[in-house]
Structure formats: C-alpha cells, structure tokens
Amino acid sequence: MTFAVIVFPGSNCDHDAHYATTHVLGQRAEYVWHKDTSLGSADVVILPGGFAYGDYLRTGAIARFSPIMAEVRRFAEAGGPVLGICNGFQVLLEAGLLPGAMLRNRSVQFRCEHVVVRVEHADTSFTLACAPGQRLRMPIAHGEGNYYAEPDVVARLERNRQVIFRYTNADGEPTDEANPNGSVNNIAGLCNEGRNVLGLMPHPERACELALGSADGLILFESVMRAVSGREGRMRVAVFDK
Amino acid sequence: MRARVFVTLKPSVFDPQGKTVTDALHTLGYAAVKDVRQGKYFELDVDAPGAEEARRLVSAAADKLLSNPVIESYRVEIVDEATR
Numbered sequence: 001m002t003f004a005v006i007v008f009p010g011s012n013c014d015h016d017a018h019y020a021t022t023h024v025l026g027q028r029a030e031y032v033w034h035k036d037t038s039l040g041s042a043d044v045v046i047l048p049g050g051f052a053y054g055d056y057l058r059t060g061a062i063a064r065f066s067p068i069m070a071e072v073r074r075f076a077e078a079g080g081p082v083l084g085i086c087n088g089f090q091v092l093l094e095a096g097l098l099p100g101a102m103l104r105n106r107s108v109q110f111r112c113e114h115v116v117v118r119v120e121h122a123d124t125s126f127t128l129a130c131a132p133g134q135r136l137r138m139p140i141a142h143g144e145g146n147y148y149a150e151p152d153v154v155a156r157l158e159r160n161r162q163v164i165f166r167y168t169n170a171d172g173e174p175t176d177e178a179n180p181n182g183s184v185n186n187i188a189g190l191c192n193e194g195r196n197v198l199g200l201m202p203h204p205e206r207a208c209e210l211a212l213g214s215a216d217g218l219i220l221f222e223s224v225m226r227a228v229s230g231r232e233g234r235m236r237v238a239v240f241d242k
Numbered sequence: 243m244r245a246r247v248f249v250t251l252k253p254s255v256f257d258p259q260g261k262t263v264t265d266a267l268h269t270l271g272y273a274a275v276k277d278v279r280q281g282k283y284f285e286l287d288v289d290a291p292g293a294e295e296a297r298r299l300v301s302a303a304a305d306k307l308l309s310n311p312v313i314e315s316y317r318v319e320i321v322d323e324a325t326r
Contacts, residue, residue: 058310065307094310101312103251104258148255148313182258 001228003029004042006072006088008063013049013085013205020205021046025221034066043228044081045072047088049141049203059102059144060090069095079231081125081224082197086142089189089199098192098199099157100149106182110143114213115180117165117188117202118172124164124195128223135172136165136216138202140180145201147183147190154184165189165200243288243296244321249309250281284308293320 003021007014014031021029032039034052039045052063063069069091076082076097084092092098105111116137119130130136149157157163165188169178174186181201189200204217251257260278267275286303290296300318309316 057307061307061310093312099312101310103255103313106256106258108258108262146258150254150312182256 001027001043001225002041003027003044003046004032004039005029005046005048006034006068007031007048008034008050008052008066008091010052010054011048011050011087013087013203016203017046017048017085017205020208020217021221024208024218025225027225032068034063034068037067037071039068039071039075042075042080044083044224045075046205047072047082047084047091048205049086049088052087052091055087055144058094059087060092060094063087063091064095073097076192076194076197079194079196081227083126083220083224084197084199085203085205086140086145086201089201090144092197092199097197098190099153100147100190102144103146103148103182104144105142105146105180110141111145111180112139112141113180114139115188115202116168116170116172116178117200118168118174120163120166121161123161124191124198124223125227126191126198126220126223127164128226129219130223133172135168135170136202136204136207136219137214138204138207138217139213140202142181142201145181145183147181147187147201149184154187157187157190158185160193162190162193162195163187164191164198165202243290243293245286245288245296245300246319246321247284247286247300247304247308247316248281248319249284249304249314249316250279251313252315255313281314282308293322296320 167186204220207214207217260280264278
C-alpha cells in the first residue's frame with residue numbers, strides 16, 4: 001500500500017510521515033512535490049506538518065493553490081483517504097476540503113507539548129481501529145491551532161458526528177484547562193461529510209514509537225490501512241459482480 | 243492604479259493578538275484604549291483602465307486570497323494615480 005506525502009516549500013514533518021509509514025509500518029511512501037500534478041498510484045494522501053510558504057498571509061493560504069491540490073481535491077472527492085496533520089489540517093481548511101478556520105492560539109504562545117485527545121467516532125478512514133472514547137497521547141507543535149467556525153457550522157459538525165478528536169484531560173473530560181489553544185468545543189480534529197478526509201492538530205506521525213514518548217499515533221495509520229484494504233476488497237467484489 | 247486593502251477579523255471572531263496588544267497598552271498606562279483589533283494592510287499596484295475595473299479585480303483577489311471569508315472581512319480603497 002502506498003502513501004503519498006505532499007511536500008510544500010516549508011513542510012518540515014514530511015520526513016516524519018515518511019518514516020512512520022515506511023520504517024515503522026513497512027508500507028511504501030512517496031514524496032510528491034507540490035508542483036507535481038499527479039499522485040501516482042497513492043492509496044492514501046498525507047498533507048504533513050510544517051510551515052508551507054512560511055505561513056505567509058495565513059497558514060495554508062498559499063499552499064492551497066499549489067498545483068497538486070487540484071489532484072488532492074479530486075482524490076478526496078473520489079473517496080480517497082486524505083490526512084492533514086497540523087499545517088496539513090490548516091491547508092485543508094483553507095482549501096475548503098474541511099469547514100472552518102484557524103486563529104492564533106488563545107495564549108498567543110507557540111504550544112509544543114504532549115496532549116490527550118479523545119476519539120469521538122470510530123467510523124472514519126483514520127479511526128476505524130479505535131474504540132469510541134479511546135484516549136490518545138500525541139504531541140502538538142503549533143501557534144495557530146485555535147479552531148473556529150460559525151456557531152451554526154459547529155452545531156452541524158457536532159450533529160453530523162464530524163468532530164473526531166477532542167482535547168481532554170487524562171480522564172477524558174474536555175475541560176478548558178485541557179484545551180491548549182482555545183479551539184471551539186475543544187476540537188482537535190474533524191472529518192468531512194464523506195468521513196474520508198481528516199484533519200487534526202496533534203502529530204500522530206511523531207507518536208509512532210515508544211522511544212518518542214508515545215506510540216498512540218500508530219492507530220490512525222493502522223486504521224487507514226484497514227480502510228484501504230476493505231475498500232479494495234469491495235472494489236474487487238464490484239468488478240466480480242459484473 | 244493603486245489599491246489599498248484592509249483585512250480585519252469579523253467582529254464575532256476573538257482576536258488573541260489584539261487582546262495581547264490591548265493588555266500591553268494598559269500596562270503602559272494607556273487605560274483610555276478600550277480595545278484593539280489587529281488586521282492586515284495591503285498595497286496593490288494594479289494595471290486597470292479605470293477605478294471600477296481596479297476595484298472589481300482587487301475585490302476578487304481579496305475574496306480569493308487576501309482574506310479568509312470564514313473569519314475575516316475586507317475593505318478596498320482605490321487611489322487615483324493623479325491625486326496621489
């Protein structure tokens with residue numbers, strides 16, 4: 001199975017994503033330069049963390065117009081799994097592939113620490129292997145992760161069960177103290193209506209080995225591997241039926 | 243043609259930077275400053291036949307790139323070369 005890791009000028013977690021998928025999980029991964037116009041034979045697309053275009057103007061604002069993004073949009077609209085991590089999440093928001101926007105952290109500080117998030121729903125491409133309510137410990141590293149959307153949009157996200165990760169304390173309670181950036185409703189990650197595009201501020205790819213302080217992030221990649229093999233299975237059945 | 247674009251956070255959106263600047267001004271004794279909202283200012287040099295065309299072009303650019311309509315609004319001013 002092949003992961004495409006999109007590389008924007010200023011991406012800096014592309015190697016972490018590549019390492020997690022190849023070295024830790026034993027899959028294939030290919031770097032795709034943002035000026036490329038093909039995702040090749042990718043089964044999963046990862047928009048990695050970093051500072052695409054130096055975060056000039058707004059985080060993700062310029063990266064969303066990179067040539068590869070048209071292809072990422074097509075891939076997502078065809079149901080392909082797309083994971084946006086940190087800056088990748090910000091790019092997905094600017095691109096309109098996920099609703100809402102990011103504001104500067106409430107504290108105006110760059111927050112770099114491990115946080116706990118609660119898995120709200122396990123029926124997305126990247127949380128299939130999770131149990132609802134499961135807590136994951138992953139690092140964050142961002143200055144603009146203060147998720148914002150109009151109240152009616154937030155209400156719709158909650159109603160559609162699109163809020164997938166919420167910042168909580170160790171007991172799984174979404175308290176204000178456990179919210180590192182001021183995100184509305186402690187939202188740490190959300191998915192699209194198709195449940196195949198997911199963005200989150202924490203870094204699962206940096207939490208794939210115990211030596212790094214946590215291996216909780218692995219479950220997102222294991223989930224999508226299961227989702228893709230299930231999807232291929234269904235496609236094979238569909239071909240067979242014809 | 244010269245255009246100015248002012249991008250500001252919508253009134254309903256919390257501005258952590260503006261709040262920090264407000265607090266700093268209070269620390270400096272400027273108690274009369276009740277609130278600060280921080281925004282962005284752009285100057286665009288535009289090749290357009292007239293002010294209306296320039297405004298249309300710049301507004302489109304502001305919609306598409308200079309502002310994020312989820313959190314920001316903008317205002318465009320066209321400055322005629324002759325009066326500059």
